[in-house]
Amino acid sequence: MKVTLHIWRQSKKSTKADFAQDGKMVAYELEHVSADMSFLEMLDVLNEQLTKKGEDPVAFDHDCREGVCGSCGVVIDGVPHGPERGTTTCQLHMRSFRDGASIYVEPWRAAAFPVLKDLVVDRSAFDRVVQSGAFVSVNTGAPQDANAIPVPKADADRAFDAATCIGCGACVAACKNASAMLFVGAKVSHFLHLPQGRVEREQRARRLVAAMDAEGFGNCTNQYECEAVCPKEIPVRVIAEMNREFVRSKLVEEPPSTKRVGGDG
Amino acid sequence: MKLDSKIPGGPIQEKWDARKFETKLVNPANKRKYKVLVVGSGLAGASAAASLAELGYQVECFCFQDSPRRAHSIAAQGGINAAKNYRNDGDSVWRLFYDTVKGGDFRAREANVYRLAQLSVNIIDQAVAQGVPFARDYGGLLDNRSFGGAQVSRTFYARGQTGQQLLLGAYAALSRQIGLGAVKMFPRTEMLDVVVVDGHAKGIVVRDLVTGEIRSHAGDAVVLATGGYGNVFYLSTNAKGCNVTATWRAYKRGAGFANPCYTQIHPTCIPVSGDHQSKLTLMSESLRNDGRVWVSKKQGDKRKPADIPDAERDYYLERKYPSFGNLAPRDIASRAAKQVCDEGRGIGDTGLGVYLDFRDSIQRLGKDAIAARYGNLFHMYAKITAEDPYSQPMRIFPAVHYTMGGLWVDYDLMSTIPGLFVLGEANFSDHGANRLGASALMQGLADGYFVIPYTIAGYLAGQKAGAVKPDHPQFGKVAGEVAAMTKRFLSINGKRTVDDFHKALGRIMWGKCGMARNEKGLGEALREIPALREEFWKDVKVLGGDLSLNQSLEKAGRVADFLEFGELLCRDALERRESCGGHFREEWQDDGEARRDDENFCHAAVWEYAGEGKAPVRNVEPLEFENVHLAVRSYK
Ligand SMILES: Cc1cc2nc3c(=O)[nH]c(=O)nc-3n(C[C@H](O)[C@H](O)[C@H](O)COP(=O)(O)OP(=O)(O)OC[C@H]3O[C@@H](n4cnc5c(N)ncnc54)[C@H](O)[C@@H]3O)c2cc1C
Ligand code: FES
Numbered sequence: 026m027k028v029t030l031h032i033w034r035q036s037k038k039s040t041k042a043d044f045a046q047d048g049k050m051v052a053y054e055l056e057h058v059s060a061d062m063s064f065l066e067m068l069d070v071l072n073e074q075l076t077k078k079g080e081d082p083v084a085f086d087h088d089c090r091e092g093v094c095g096s097c098g099v100v101i102d103g104v105p106h107g108p109e110r111g112t113t114t115c116q117l118h119m120r121s122f123r124d125g126a127s128i129y130v131e132p133w134r135a136a137a138f139p140v141l142k143d144l145v146v147d148r149s150a151f152d153r154v155v156q157s158g159a160f161v162s163v164n165t166g167a168p169q170d171a172n173a174i175p176v177p178k179a180d181a182d183r184a185f186d187a188a189t190c191i192g193c194g195a196c197v198a199a200c201k202n203a204s205a206m207l208f209v210g211a212k213v214s215h216f217l218h219l220p221q222g223r224v225e226r227e228q229r230a231r232r233l234v235a236a237m238d239a240e241g242f243g244n245c246t247n248q249y250e251c252e253a254v255c256p257k258e259i260p261v262r263v264i265a266e267m268n269r270e271f272v273r274s275k276l277v278e279e280p281p282s283t284k285r286v287g288g289d290g
Numbered sequence: 291m292k293l294d295s296k297i298p299g300g301p302i303q304e305k306w307d308a309r310k311f312e313t314k315l316v317n318p319a320n321k322r323k324y325k326v327l328v329v330g331s332g333l334a335g336a337s338a339a340a341s342l343a344e345l346g347y348q349v350e351c352f353c354f355q356d357s358p359r360r361a362h363s364i365a366a367q368g369g370i371n372a373a374k375n376y377r378n379d380g381d382s383v384w385r386l387f388y389d390t391v392k393g394g395d396f397r398a399r400e401a402n403v404y405r406l407a408q409l410s411v412n413i414i415d416q417a418v419a420q421g422v423p424f425a426r427d428y429g430g431l432l433d434n435r436s437f438g439g440a441q442v443s444r445t446f447y448a449r450g451q452t453g454q455q456l457l458l459g460a461y462a463a464l465s466r467q468i469g470l471g472a473v474k475m476f477p478r479t480e481m482l483d484v485v486v487v488d489g490h491a492k493g494i495v496v497r498d499l500v501t502g503e504i505r506s507h508a509g510d511a512v513v514l515a516t517g518g519y520g521n522v523f524y525l526s527t528n529a530k531g532c533n534v535t536a537t538w539r540a541y542k543r544g545a546g547f548a549n550p551c552y553t554q555i556h557p558t559c560i561p562v563s564g565d566h567q568s569k570l571t572l573m574s575e576s577l578r579n580d581g582r583v584w585v586s587k588k589q590g591d592k593r594k595p596a597d598i599p600d601a602e603r604d605y606y607l608e609r610k611y612p613s614f615g616n617l618a619p620r621d622i623a624s625r626a627a628k629q630v631c632d633e634g635r636g637i638g639d640t641g642l643g644v645y646l647d648f649r650d651s652i653q654r655l656g657k658d659a660i661a662a663r664y665g666n667l668f669h670m671y672a673k674i675t676a677e678d679p680y681s682q683p684m685r686i687f688p689a690v691h692y693t694m695g696g697l698w699v700d701y702d703l704m705s706t707i708p709g710l711f712v713l714g715e716a717n718f719s720d721h722g723a724n725r726l727g728a729s730a731l732m733q734g735l736a737d738g739y740f741v742i743p744y745t746i747a748g749y750l751a752g753q754k755a756g757a758v759k760p761d762h763p764q765f766g767k768v769a770g771e772v773a774a775m776t777k778r779f780l781s782i783n784g785k786r787t788v789d790d791f792h793k794a795l796g797r798i799m800w801g802k803c804g805m806a807r808n809e810k811g812l813g814e815a816l817r818e819i820p821a822l823r824e825e826f827w828k829d830v831k832v833l834g835g836d837l838s839l840n841q842s843l844e845k846a847g848r849v850a851d852f853l854e855f856g857e858l859l860c861r862d863a864l865e866r867r868e869s870c871g872g873h874f875r876e877e878w879q880d881d882g883e884a885r886r887d888d889e890n891f892c893h894a895a896v897w898e899y900a901g902e903g904k905a906p907v908r909n910v911e912p913l914e915f916e917n918v919h920l921a922v923r924s925y926k
Contacts, residue, residue, distance in 0.1 A: 036838075038500075061563040063674075069568055069789070076787045076842065081833055084841050086356060088529040090569050091670065093454055094360040109673075116673050141500055142839045149477065152357050156469035160462035161421045165341040165739045167412065168419035172376060175430030185423040185448060188455060192359060215421065222421045 026058045026124035030071065032083055032143070033131040039139040047140065050129070060120035064107065065090060065097060067119055085144040092116040092256060095191030098198070099144045100131040105195035105254045113193065113256040133198035137205070137241045148194050150240040151208060158232035159212040161221050180218045187214035189257045196251035196259075202243030207251040209237050210263030213270050227274035234271050291546055291898040293911045296700040297401040302917050306405045309701065310744050314751035321346035323755035326746065327494055327509035329481045329536055331358030333453070333460055333731055334714025335515030337738030340463035343472035345743055350507060351464065352476045352496060354531055354844075359461040362517050362529040363734065366453020367667065368574035369435060369445035370731040372410040377434055381442040383407045390729060391918045393439040393619055394694070394722020395871035395886065397552070397894070400917055401701060402719045406729075409736040414446055416739055420459040424448050435663075437727035438575050439619035439925070445728045450574055450666040456731055460738070480844065482772045484512060484540045484710060485764050491710035492758040495769045497776070499844060502837035504773050506765040508758050510750055511709045513742065514540060515734075518693035518715035520553065522852045522859060523804070524796025526690035527559055527572040533848040534855045537697050537716050545705040546896040546909065548698035548718035550855070551863035554725055554872045555805050556691035557583075557623035560674055560684075561643045570689040571674055573646065574667055575727040578616040580651035580660060581684070583607050583623070585644050589634035595645055595683050606630055614925040621724045621872045621884075622925060624688035628805050629882055631687075638685055647683035688805060692730060694721045694872065695862070698896045698911070702745035703737060706896075709749060713737035718894065723871025776836045779846040784829030788845045791826045795819065795849070795856055803860050808876040812864040816857060823853040858906060862895055865908060888920055 035048025055071055062070070065087050072082035087097040092113040099114055101107035107117045122128060130144065138146040188211070196207035213230060216222025222229075245264055252261045298305040298312070316324065324347050328339040331353040339351040353361060373386040386407040391398060414432070418424065424446050425433040434443040448455040467473040478499040485493040485506070493508040519534035520526035541547045558573045584605045586598050606626055611618045618626070627644050630636065637643045652660050657680055661668065668679045675685070696718040697705045703719070705712050714734040721729065798818050802811035826849070834840040868891045869875045869884035878885040893910040900906050 059564055059566060061676075062566045063568070066566045066568050070566060073787050073789060076831055076833060077785070079833065082842060084839060088355055088360055088531050089362065089365045090530060091365055091571055092673075093451065094355070094362075094364045094529065095357075096355060096360050111669075112673065116670070118673065118676070120676060145839065148356060152359075152465065152468075152475075152477075155462065156465045158469075160466045161419065162466065163416075163419045163463075164344045165337070165416060165463070165743065168415045171374070171414045171418040171424075172431050176426055177430050178426045178428050181423050181426040181430075184421075185455075188423050188448075188458065189451060191454075192357065215423070219421050219423065221419055 026060065026119065027054070027056045028058055028122060028125070029054055029127045031127065031129045034083070035140055035143055038141050044134060044140065058119050060118065062119045063090065063115055064101070064117040064119065065115050083144065084142045087115055090115040093191060095193040098133060098193045098195055100133065100198060102129050105133065105198040106256055111256060111258045133194050135197045135203035137203060138194060138197065146194070150242070151192050151194065151205070153240060154205065154209060154233060154236045155212065157236035158229045159216070161216065162225060174220050176219060184215050184218035187211040187259060187263050190259055191257060193256065195254045195256060197242065199250040199254040200243065201248065201250070202246060204245045205237050205240070205242035206245040206264045206267065207255060207259055207261065209233050210267035211259050213267040214263040217266060217270060226270060227277045230267065230270040230274040231279070291706055291896065291907070291909045293546065293698065293706070293896055293909060294700060295399065295911060296702055297399070298701065302401060302404045305401050306408060313744055313748040316747045316751050318346055320755070322348060324348065324750050325350065325509040325756070326511050326513060327507055328352070328513045328515060329494065330361065330515030330517065330714070330716070331461070331464065332361035332363035332515060332517055332714060333457055333734035334738045335361070335513070336457065336460035336464045337735050338513055338515060338713055338742045339473050340460060340467050341739050341743045342746070343467035349467070349473040350476065350509065351473055352479045352481055354478065354480045354499060356478050358464060358475060358477060359458065361457060362532050363453050363457045363731070365529060366731055367450045367572060368576035369437065369447035369452045369728040370413065370456065371437065371444050371728040372414045372446055372732065373407055373444060374411055374414060376432060377443045379442045381444050385442065386410060386444065388918060389440050390720065390726060391722070392923055393726035394724055395884065395923050396722065396892070396915065396918070396920050397870055397913065398720055398722030399913060400915060405741070406720050406733055406736050409740045410732050412740055413732060413735045417456055417459050420462060422448065422455050422459040424455070435576055436579055436617060438578065438617045438623070439614070439726040441614070445576070447576065450576070450664060453731060456735065460735070481536050482539065482847065483768045484543045484707070485768050486543050486707060487758050487762060487764050490708045493760065493765060495765065495772050497772070500839050502835070502840065504769050506760040506769055508760040508762070508765065510753055510755055511711065511746055513711045513713060514697065514716050515713040515738065516716045518696070519855060520690045520693050522795070522856050523690040523799045524792050525562065525567060525570050525800070527556060527570050530569060533851065535848050535851045537712070538851045538855050540697060540705065540707065540710060542899050543707065544899065545707045545710060546698040546898055547695070547858065548894045548896045549695035549862065550859040550897065551803070551866055551873050552694035552723050552871065553690060554620055554692040554694060555624045555688045556620055557627055557688050558646055558686045559689035560671065561638065561640070561687040571670065572691065573671060573684060573686055575620070577646060577664060577667060580663065581616065581646040581648050582650060583616055583644055583646055585630045585635045585637060591635070595647070604630070604635070611925045618925050619724060619726060624805060625874060625882060627688055643685045643687045645683035646686045648679065649683070652680065692725055694718065694723060694725055698894065702748060703741055704745070704749065709753070711742060711746060713742060723873055775847070776843065779830065779832045779843060780836060782827065782830050782832070784831050786829050787831055788842055788849050791822065791830060792849045792852065794822055795853055798822070799856055799859070803863050806874050806876050807863050809864065812860050815860040816864065819853065819857045819860065826850065826853055858897055861906070862897065866891060866895060892920070
């Protein structure tokens with residue numbers, strides 16, 4: 026098959042709020058595309074051709090190409106990760122497009138995710154949110170036996186459903202408010218359903234919400250675009266859980282000493 | 291090259307305790323004066339960085355992805371072994387130890403493997419304490435499944451995403467230390483060389499992948515946890531970024547490289563679909579718990595699988611290895627698949643494939659039960675192939691998956707360069723000539739959580755903290771060399787792309803040093819690879835500049851190293867004149883089964899760099915088996 030690609034090209038890191046100034050859409054014709062190719066393999070073919078012609082290949086993030094590392098992710102025809110539900114860009118195949126299609130490819134757009142080059146964005150804001158409290162404060166050592174606390178299967182499954190988040194950022198890219206609530210909610214929900222995670226629930230809710238706000242992510246206005254594009258189909262119930270946890274944390278007094286200390290904190 | 295394995299004395303059960311007791315300690319107040327550079331944020335690197343920071347060391351951690359959470363460990367599917375014996379099915383530390391030594395075809399160091407089996411139980415406890423959501427049964431206790439090469443159920447799992455969940459646990463621990471300021475994290479940063487001062491590893495030179503800046507980082511010790519080199523074959527189940535650069539450049543600075551020819555070909559991967567193929571996708575070994583492997587008894591049978599009656603099917607693993615059946619270890623299952631394909635009984639258009647069939651399990655357990663166990667794998671298979679594995683068997687074929695070889699390390703995980711430690715898949719330590727399924731996650735985490743925090747103290751206690759600063763002339767020299775190499779790639783401006791060379795190398799490696807190897811093919815590879823390398827340095831085309839995000843430049847560096855390393859791999863394969871585990875030399879076989887030569891090859895081969903254009907030196911570390919009887923490895 027044959028496709029026409031319209032790809033966002035940008036050579037330098039975004040500096041201005043008005044991203045339209047930083048780059049432009051460029052059209053490329055690509056022939057001999059096989060339906061069995063993944064979307065990224067199709068971009069590989071384009072890049073080989075561009076390189077041979079002496080044109081700068083298109084930069085995009087990717088690594089596992091199995092839908093689990095969360096590196097890849099572009100907006101395809103206006104939808105993060107493209108047309109297939111529950112599918113990352115690397116798992117999308119060209120058989121999802123028709124012969125002769127025009128395909129528009131853009132990076133994630135969000136103030137908290139500045140574009141670094143072409144389709145590559147800086148998602149380090151997610152890491153900083155996690156660093157603020159998405160963990161159980163346990164050091165490496167000799168914890169009790171793994172089976173000492175039974176966890177009801179339903180709870181473990183619910184925790185797992187949230188923990189499958191790959192941190193790709195599609196939820197933010199899909200949201201008109203660039204909200205990170207699905208991502209952060211998934212972290213809250215993962216720990217909330219496990220006894221090990223419940224110990225620090227108030228502190229975690231407070232810190233994650235504060236960090237999320239500080240990074241410049243917007244608020245949720247219940248459009249549920251995030252759920253629709255999430256390649257792991259994380260349900261929006263995690264946002265409700267996060268909100269509940271946040272309100273709950275307000276009712277519980279902050280303990281006198283939560284000052285954090287380096288090393289064993 | 292001196293190879294002192296530093297195995298503690300005493301009975302095998304007491305060696306690790308003995309080492310922990312005799313190792314010098316660094317007192318808590320002094321720990322914060324020492325800086326440790328951890329390269330890699332996979333299971334091995336993240337667990338090491340977090341644990342060392344918890345102890346009070348200053349830690350800097352590096353990865354080339356945009357976040358430490360994206361290290362290749364995230365892709366591990368099936369599970370992690372531990373000798374918990376929760377099933378009461380006869381498991382024990384000793385049995386895990388024995389299975390691993392035997393699974394590795396008696397080419398691993400006994401003492402290391404025993405320690406690994408001992409530590410396996412702590413890993414599960416640690417992970418659960420961190421909130422890793424392992425699969426549980428209805429009583430709320432942890433569930434297990436079986437993996438190849440074992441007759442007990444000792445594999446803990448989190449659906450088909452065990453690596454993801456374990457890595458997120460280690461990443462959370464690492465993130466906590468980053469938040470506390472105890473670890474400084476450098477994502478999108480690639481290590482390009484080790485800096486050795488007066489014989490000790492005292493730093494690294496890196497390239498910032500966003501700005502292109504070349505920087506020096508000094509430390510009191512360097513830990514490499516940079517993963518395996520399977521991508522030397524171009525097509526593999528590894529993530530696209532996996533590379534040999536960190537370990538290869540350390541080798542060129544004096545670290546011995548052990549057993550590079552020990553590569554694991556995994557029997558169950560989705561077959562290649564065309565020239566555009568950029569990587570291969572694993573279908574986890576756990577599927578062989580419920581899937582049966584077969585081909586037609588007839589050659590060139592083009593019937594649909596459903597039209598082939600049972601009597602005309604050859605369930606060849608069950609036939610050849612009745613006691614392990616479909617759960618025969620990987621090297622054996624891969625070789626058996628190759629054999630039936632060589633006989634003309636392979637499936638599909640290419641004849642390079644076999645069936646993995648769930649029909650019987652679905653009949654026995656129901657579709658829902660199978661979906662609950664493997665849903666995400668079935669989903670992934672359907673996405674890639676556009677076929678429904680619930681209603682027709684999966685088509686699978688072996689693919690490069692894991693590398694047992696790596697930098698040589700002693701019992702303390704220190705390489706032949708003092709102060710340079712190597713963890714996880716990057717080292718050679720525990721799996722001998724073949725790794726059993728679900729043992730890599732175990733090893734990476736044992737190394738990072740439980741071994742390095744002890745052993746590094748023994749080294750650091752003898753070092754003056756902060757003795758070498760980044761303004762030491764050696765840093766300038768190495769950084770200059772790195773910058774020159776970068777510039778050289780950009781200046782060639784030839785006609786062929788980096789990927790083009792990588793694919794060409796992959797074809798040589800897979801064709802001549804893949805599932806079966808022989809003297810003639812290896813000889814050819816050893817001529818073709820240097821020729822290809824020469825071509826690369828004349829004709830590669832890398833566009834763009836050095837002071838910006840430049841993915842072609844990143845790839846060029848990695849492929850340049852693969853082009854050198856591939857030659858060493860083939861040389862090692864040539865010199866190991868026996869078959870063992872994943873290394874199958876056609877000249878040494880009994881009817882398709884590997885024939886070891888314990889008299890001449892019961893050793894690790896450790897390669898020493900001798901300088902540009904000179905043949906590397908092959909050193910050996912003899913392997914002694916005091917606890918396990920050297921026997922023919924049989925799964926019949
Ligand atoms: C598809 C798949 C499924 C698997 N399933 C299982 C399983 O079920 N059970 C099991 O036990 N094992 C499994 N394995 C094997 C296992 O996942 C790996 O062996 C293991 O995760 C390796 O961990 P690691 O920490 O050593 O390295 P990796 O996780 O590969 O991490 C390497 C790190 O080093 C960094 N790095 C590399 N080079 C550089 C450089 N030059 N500069 C800076 N940073 C660098 C990377 O950024 C990364 O952070 C699987 C492997 C694959 C491919
Ligand atoms: S490349 Fe890893 S999720 Fe797409």
